[in-house]
Structures are given as C-alpha cells and as structure tokens.
Amino acid sequence: MNGVLLEVKDLKKHFPIRGGVLSRVVGSVKAVDGVSFSIRKGEVLGLVGESGSGKTTVGRTVLRLIEPTGGRILFDGQDITELPREKLRPFRRRMQIIFQDPFSSLNPRMTVGDIIAEPLLIHGIGKTPKERTERVAELLKLVGLSPDHMRRYPHEFSGGQRQRIGIARALAVAPEFIVADEPVSALDVSIQAQVVNLLQDLKEELGLTLLFIAHDLAVVEYISDRVAVMYLGKVMELAPARELYRNPKHPYTEALLSAVPIPDPTVKRERIVLQGDIPSPINPPSGCVFRTRCRYALPECAQVVPELKEVAPGHYKACIRDDIL
Amino acid sequence: MATATASPQSRTFFSLFWRRLRRHKMAMAGLVVIVLLVLMAIFAPLIAPYDPTAQPTGEDVGQYYFNPPSREHLLGTDDLGRDVLSRIIYGSRISLLVGFAVAFSSVLLGTLMGTLAGYYAGRPLRFYLGPLRREKEGFHPWTFALWRVLSWFLYYGALYLVLSIAWALAEDGIRAGSLGSYLGFGLTLALVLWAAWYGLKGQIRLDLDVAISRLIDFMLTIPTLPLLLVLSALLRDPEVAVGRWAQGVFGDAASVFIIIFILVLFGWLGTARLVRGSILSLREQDYATAAQALGASDFRIMFRHLVPNTLAPIIVQATLQIGGAILTEAALSFLGFGIQPPVATWGNMLTNAQEYIFTAPWLALPPGFMIFITVLAFNYLGDGLRDALDPRSRL
Numbered sequence: 212m213n214g215v216l217l218e219v220k221d222l223k224k225h226f227p228i229r230g231g232v233l234s235r236v237v238g239s240v241k242a243v244d245g246v247s248f249s250i251r252k253g254e255v256l257g258l259v260g261e262s263g264s265g266k267t268t269v270g271r272t273v274l275r276l277i278e279p280t281g282g283r284i285l286f287d288g289q290d291i292t293e294l295p296r297e298k299l300r301p302f303r304r305r306m307q308i309i310f311q312d313p314f315s316s317l318n319p320r321m322t323v324g325d326i327i328a329e330p331l332l333i334h335g336i337g338k339t340p341k342e343r344t345e346r347v348a349e350l351l352k353l354v355g356l357s358p359d360h361m362r363r364y365p366h367e368f369s370g371g372q373r374q375r376i377g378i379a380r381a382l383a384v385a386p387e388f389i390v391a392d393e394p395v396s397a398l399d400v401s402i403q404a405q406v407v408n409l410l411q412d413l414k415e416e417l418g419l420t421l422l423f424i425a426h427d428l429a430v431v432e433y434i435s436d437r438v439a440v441m442y443l444g445k446v447m448e449l450a451p452a453r454e455l456y457r458n459p460k461h462p463y464t465e466a467l468l469s470a471v472p473i474p475d476p477t478v479k480r481e482r483i484v485l486q487g488d489i490p491s492p493i494n495p496p497s498g499c500v501f502r503t504r505c506r507y508a509l510p511e512c513a514q515v516v517p518e519l520k521e522v523a524p525g526h527y528k529a530c531i532r533d534d535i536l
Numbered sequence: 537m538a539t540a541t542a543s544p545q546s547r548t549f550f551s552l553f554w555r556r557l558r559r560h561k562m563a564m565a566g567l568v569v570i571v572l573l574v575l576m577a578i579f580a581p582l583i584a585p586y587d588p589t590a591q592p593t594g595e596d597v598g599q600y601y602f603n604p605p606s607r608e609h610l611l612g613t614d615d616l617g618r619d620v621l622s623r624i625i626y627g628s629r630i631s632l633l634v635g636f637a638v639a640f641s642s643v644l645l646g647t648l649m650g651t652l653a654g655y656y657a658g659r660p661l662r663f664y665l666g667p668l669r670r671e672k673e674g675f676h677p678w679t680f681a682l683w684r685v686l687s688w689f690l691y692y693g694a695l696y697l698v699l700s701i702a703w704a705l706a707e708d709g710i711r712a713g714s715l716g717s718y719l720g721f722g723l724t725l726a727l728v729l730w731a732a733w734y735g736l737k738g739q740i741r742l743d744l745d746v747a748i749s750r751l752i753d754f755m756l757t758i759p760t761l762p763l764l765l766v767l768s769a770l771l772r773d774p775e776v777a778v779g780r781w782a783q784g785v786f787g788d789a790a791s792v793f794i795i796i797f798i799l800v801l802f803g804w805l806g807t808a809r810l811v812r813g814s815i816l817s818l819r820e821q822d823y824a825t826a827a828q829a830l831g832a833s834d835f836r837i838m839f840r841h842l843v844p845n846t847l848a849p850i851i852v853q854a855t856l857q858i859g860g861a862i863l864t865e866a867a868l869s870f871l872g873f874g875i876q877p878p879v880a881t882w883g884n885m886l887t888n889a890q891e892y893i894f895t896a897p898w899l900a901l902p903p904g905f906m907i908f909i910t911v912l913a914f915n916y917l918g919d920g921l922r923d924a925l926d927p928r929s930r931l
Contacts (some may be wrong), residue, residue, distance in 0.1 A: 271825075274829055276825055276828055276829055299831070300831045303829065303830060303831030304831070307829060307830075308825075308826065308829045310822040310825070310826065311822075312822055315821045315822045315823065316821075316822035316823055316826055317823055318823040318841050318844075318845070319845065320844040320845055320847075321840075321841075321844075329827070329830065329832070329840075330830045333830055333831050333832055333836070334830075334831065377826075380826065380830075384830070
C-alpha cells in the first residue's frame with residue numbers, strides 16, 4: 212500500500228448568517244460538519260451526495276480556497292490548515308482543481324494559450340516565453356486538443372473542449388493531487404465518457420491522486436477506488452467502490468443506490484423513495500442527521516451522533532444500527 | 537474532437553463589436569462629429585482665421601466691436617472685437633482636453649477604487665501593528681522585529697501626516713470656530729482614537745469596502761455645484777496655501793488643471809459603484825477561484841482576470857462622462873469659476889454673450905450649439921458602445 216497523500220480530520224465549515232441592524236452572527240450554515248477521510252497516493256476517492264450535502268465545500272476547503280472553521284488538513288504529512296498565504300504557495304503547485312462549469316471556469320478575455328500559461332508564469336516554470344509556449348502545446352496535446360487552439364478564445368470551444376482546457380490548466384503545474392469538482396455534471400452524456408476516460412488515462416499516466424466529486428453514482432463507481440457518501444455535511448459511509456455498490460451498509464446509501472436506473476426494463480426491484488427534502492443545514496436534526504428520512508430510525512437515533520466506524524475491513528459507516536442491511 | 541468552426545479572424549471580439557457599432561447609425565454620426573472636433577482642436581492654429589485673443593487697436597476701434605456675421609468674420613465679432621469663429625475653434629481645445637482628461641482620470645480612479653472595494657468586500661484586511669502584537673506563526677523573529685520597528689514609523693508617520701494636513705487646512709482655509717473646523721477636528725480626533733485603539737490591540741482591521749463605499753455615499757450627498765464653486769475659488773485664491781501651491785505648480789495653466797482636478801474629485805464616484813458591483817459578482821466566478829487555486833496574487837486576480845471583464849461598462853461610462861465633464865466645465869466657466877478670460881472656452885464665451893443676447897445674438901448661439909452638439913455626440917456614441925459591447929445584444 213502506498214502512503215497517505217491527503218488526510219482530513221474532523222473538517223468543519225460553518226458559514227455565518229448575519230442578521231439584524233448590527234449584522235451580528237445569528238446562526239450558521241453547517242455546510243461541512245466533521246468530515247474525516249484520507250486518500251492514498253495514486254488513489255481515486257469518489258465523493259457522492261445530493262445537492263447541498265457539502266461535497267463541493269469539502270473539495271474547496273481541502274485546497275484552502277475556503278477557510279475551514281475547524282479540523283485539520285494534512286497534505287503529504289504537513290499540516291496546511293493554518294499556513295499563511297505565502298507558505299501555501301508551494302502547495303498550490305502540488306494540488307489543483309477542475310471545475311464543474313466549463314463556461315465560467317475560463318476567463319472569457321484570455322486566449323487559451325494565456326490561460327494555460329498562467330500557472331507556469333505564477334510558479335516560474337519555463338524561463339522564456341518560447342519554453343512556456345512549448346509546454347502549453349504539450350499540455351494541449353496531452354488533453355486531446357491541438358496546439359493550434361492556443362490563440363483562440365474560450366467561447367470558440369464546446370463544453371467538452373473547454374473542460375479539457377480546464378484540465379490542461381490544472382495539469383500545467385504538474386500536480387500530485389487534483390480535486391475534480393463534478394467535472395462531467397455539466398456535459399452531454401456522450402461527452403461525459405470522453406472526459407472521464409481522459410481523467411482515467413491521465414491518472415494512470417501521471418500517477419495522479421484524485422478526489423472525484425459527483426452526484427452521478429455510475430460515473431463515480433467507474434473511476435473511483437473508494438467512495439465516500441455524504442449527507443448534510445457528514446460522511447455516512449465510506450468503502451471500496453465495489454463493496455459499497457454491492458453491499459451498502461448505510462440506509463442512506465441503500466436508498467441512493469436504489470435510485471440508480473438499471474438499463475434493463477425486465478429487472479424489477481424495490482425503489483426506496485425518501486420522504487421529504489434534505490433538512491436545513493442551518494438547523495440539522497439532532498443525533499443522526501439522516502434519521503428524519505430513514506426507514507430504520509429508532510428513538511435512540513435522535514440521541515447519539517453516530518460515529519464513522521469500521522464494520523467490515525475498509526468499510527466504514529455512521530449508523531448505530533448494526534442489525535440492518 | 538471537432539475543431540472550432542469559422543476562422544478566428546471573423547469572430548474576434550473586436551470585429552463583432554465593430555460590426556455591431558457600425559449598425560448603430562446615431563453612434564456612428566456621433567463618432568464622426570467627435571473625430572471632426574478632435575481634428576479641429578488639433579489643427580486650430582491652421583484653421584482659425586484670426587488670433588482668438590487679438591483685439592483690434594488704433595483709432596476708431598469701435599467699428600470692430602459687435603460686428604454681425606460677415607464675409608471677414610463668419611460668425612461676427614464680440615464686445616472686444618475678437619473673431620467669434622476663431623474663439624470657437626480654440627475653445628474646442630479646452631473643452632475636449634477637459635472632457636478627455638476628466639473622463640480618463642476619473643474612470644481610472646473609479647475603476648481602482650471600485651475594484652478594491654468589490655474584491656475586498658467582506659474580507660477585511662488585517663495589519664498587525666503596535667506594541668502588543670503577538671508573534672504569529674510563520675514569521676522569522678528578525679523579520680518580526682524589523683516589521684515592528686517599521687510599523688511604528690509607518691503608523692505614527694501616517695498619523696503625523698494626517699494631522700499636519702488637517703492643521704494646515706484648518707489654519708489657512710477654514711476659519712476657527714466655523715462648522716468646517718469642528719468637522720475637521722472631529723474627524724481627526726476620530727481617526728486618532730481609531731488608530732490608537734487598534735494600535736493598542738495590535739491589529740488594524742481595514743475594511744476597504746466599507747471605507748470606500750461609505751466615502752462614495754457621503755460624497756454623493758454633497759450638492760456638487762456649490763462645492764465646486766467654493767473649491768475652485770479656494771484653489772484660485774493666492775491667500776490660501778492650497779491656492780498658492782496650485783498656482784506655483786501649474787502656473788498659467790492652473791485654471792484648466794484646477795477644473796480637471798475638481799471634476800475628477802467628484803467624477804469617479806459613479807464608475808466606482810459600477811465597477812464594485814460587477815467585481816462583486818465576477819469574483820465568485822470559477823475562473824477567479826481557479827486563479828486563486830493556482831496561487832495567483834490578489835493583484836493578478838483583480839487586474840488580469842476581473843477588471844478586463846468589466847471593461848465594457850467602464851468604456852461606456854467613460855464616454856458618457858466626457859460629455860458630462862464638458863457640460864460641467866461650461867457651467868463653471870459660465871458662472872465665472874472655471875477657465876478665466878482671455879483664454880476662450882465655450883463656457884466663458886456664453887458668460888460674455890448673455891449681456892448682449894438681444895443686441896448681438898451671434899455671440900451666444902455658436903458656443904451653445906457647440907456644447908450641444910459635442911455632448912450629444914458623446915452621449916450617442918456612449919449609447920452605441922453600450923449596445924455594441926453587450927454580447928447578448930444581437931444587432
């Protein structure tokens with residue numbers, strides 16, 4: 212087994228809500244509330260959950276694009292949680308991000324060449340403009356675009372091509388770790404496969420470690436080694452991908468998986484339809500946050516916050532009921 | 537992968553923009569007028585038939601006064617026998633200089649202030665100063681010691697500067713016991729107390745957005761014209777330190793520079809608000825986050841990524857502001873607080889003309905018409921630019 216590249220301990224991000232005349236803090240949105248996981252070198256960790264579960268916030272907080280409220284982030288053994296900006300810069304070279312929306316993630320006023328060359332400029336990679344141009348051409352080829360595209364503007368490209376440009380920009384600094392924040396959610400299904408395969412190939416070729424955030428369970432299963440399921444700012448279940456999909460241990464995962472369409476009309480199976488909406492992260496339910504929509508909920512579920520504990524080798528779940536599933 | 541269609545030349549931002557602008561008839565007419573005016577201003581000595589300030593001398597000069605338009609004097613002569621056409625042509629130099637200089641400077645200042653306010657909104661800057669500052673992690677002890685010494689100098693130096701400026705102003709421009717002196721004293725005291733409090737706490741928390749936005753709100757409540765009159769009188773008064781300074785630095789051109797300065801002082805507010813608003817929304821775009829993830833500095837994010845994307849409204853604002861500045865200059869000069877005679881400007885030509893409006897109407901009409909046509913041209917061009925720069929409009 213490789214060593215751990217990223218370790219997140221009890222990560223919290225609460226966004227304050229201000230109100231009143233003096234705009235005092237009157238509450239907080241608990242977007243991420245005590246998330247822990249680790250990613251080994253070369254591994255792909257999938258992060259799934261419905262809208263508002265805090266997946267994106269986790270991704271951005273891990274990169275210190277959002278300042279965490281609590282918890283620790285360790286990158287390659289070093290605590291980066293409170294590093295000042297200047298000390299953080301070397302780490303910016305080692306971890307990158309790919310965005311969901313290929314339209315807002317590229318500056319419309321910069322050429323593709325300038326966009327991909329910017330990280331090189333910031334980190335002083337490539338001394339002369341010629342060297343940088345060569346590197347940009349190399350990167351464009353790597354993501355399946357042509358070096359001729361360098362002088363064009365983002366609006367001249369399709370969504371899939373733009374996503375490739377975003378990937379090239381992230382790869383420019385030769386990072387070890389990439390947060391892929393729903394990289395295919397905004398793309399056509401036909402293009403999704405291309406981009407996922409590209410990421411897969413790049414991962415193999417460059418030995419990347421990925422935190423792959425998505426709400427499409429099939430895509431996550433395909434690319435991930437392990438998968439974490441989030442609900443209302445907490446990790447509900449964490450297991451190797453195959454294990455999680457074959458043998459979900461948490462009632463929430465069970466419900467999620469039952470919603471994945473099976474491309475076979477003859478297969479009949481039980482659909483677990485969750486009642487109601489996801490509760491407000493401003494005032495989450497006591498105890499287990501999922502209990503309000505859980506069909507196995509007991510009175511005790513409101514009392515204790517379930518810990519993420521190992522129920523099988525490498526398989527963790529946050530549920531007090533061991534008698535189900 | 538399919539390659540992007542259409543040749544890049546045909547789809548560049550500028551060509552699209554130019555095509556849209558060309559279809560805007562009034563904007564093109566405005567542009568033509570502006571180009572003609574600029575040429576007229578540049579080549580004034582070649583075009584103007586007479587010296588604009590030359591007065592006839594010799595016996596019986598009265599015959600040269602108040603000549604109606606004729607073959608020799610196409611627009612007639614004024615109360616001192618000067619050629620009105622020549623004065624109009626030379627007056628365009630002042631109007632255009634003031635218009636362009638004011639619009640350029642106030643848009644520059646407004647963009648800077650608006651960008652800072654928008655980018656740092658909700659993210660106050662923290663400076664650690666003063667004797668009680670706790671040592672933060674990640675600083676070398678020597679850096680820390682040096683910074684501490686330096687910060688003392690900076691901190692008290694700035695205080696001294698503010699106090700001495702306030703004192704000089706109070707001593708010279710504002711009479712003791714007047715409302716202004718109390719206001720100045722109160723402001724200075726508040727600043728000192730603020731700095732002392734945070735200095736003792738060891739941290740200065742500077743919310744640039746609050747500082748800039750409240751300043752704009754405050755300045756927008758001031759009725760501009762009376763204040764402009766007071767300011768221009770103050771700056772022109774050799775008995776007042778600021779006035780002496782202005783005369784010393786700019787000499788004969790002082791009145792033009794004073795006008796430009798005063799108009800810029802109140803001209804940047806609108807642009808700053810406009811820019812703040814768009815920066816506020818642009819900074820949440822993913823490309824700004826991407827730049828942050830790449831380790832880009834605030835400066836780079838602001839001026840490489842955000843400002844270029846606000847350029848369209850800024851250009852429109854600048855164009856409209858040129859017209860506004862020309863109009864205000866004319867108004868100030870008309871009231872006698874702008875550019876002083878004998879230098880010809882359209883505004884001060886009107887001042888002279890008002891006495892003779894019934895006896896010599898040819899004195900009032902040309903400058904009025906020039907102001908009208910120039911301001912109209914800039915406003916139409918501004919409208920056209922607004923439409924042409926908006927990518928959503930499909931003209």
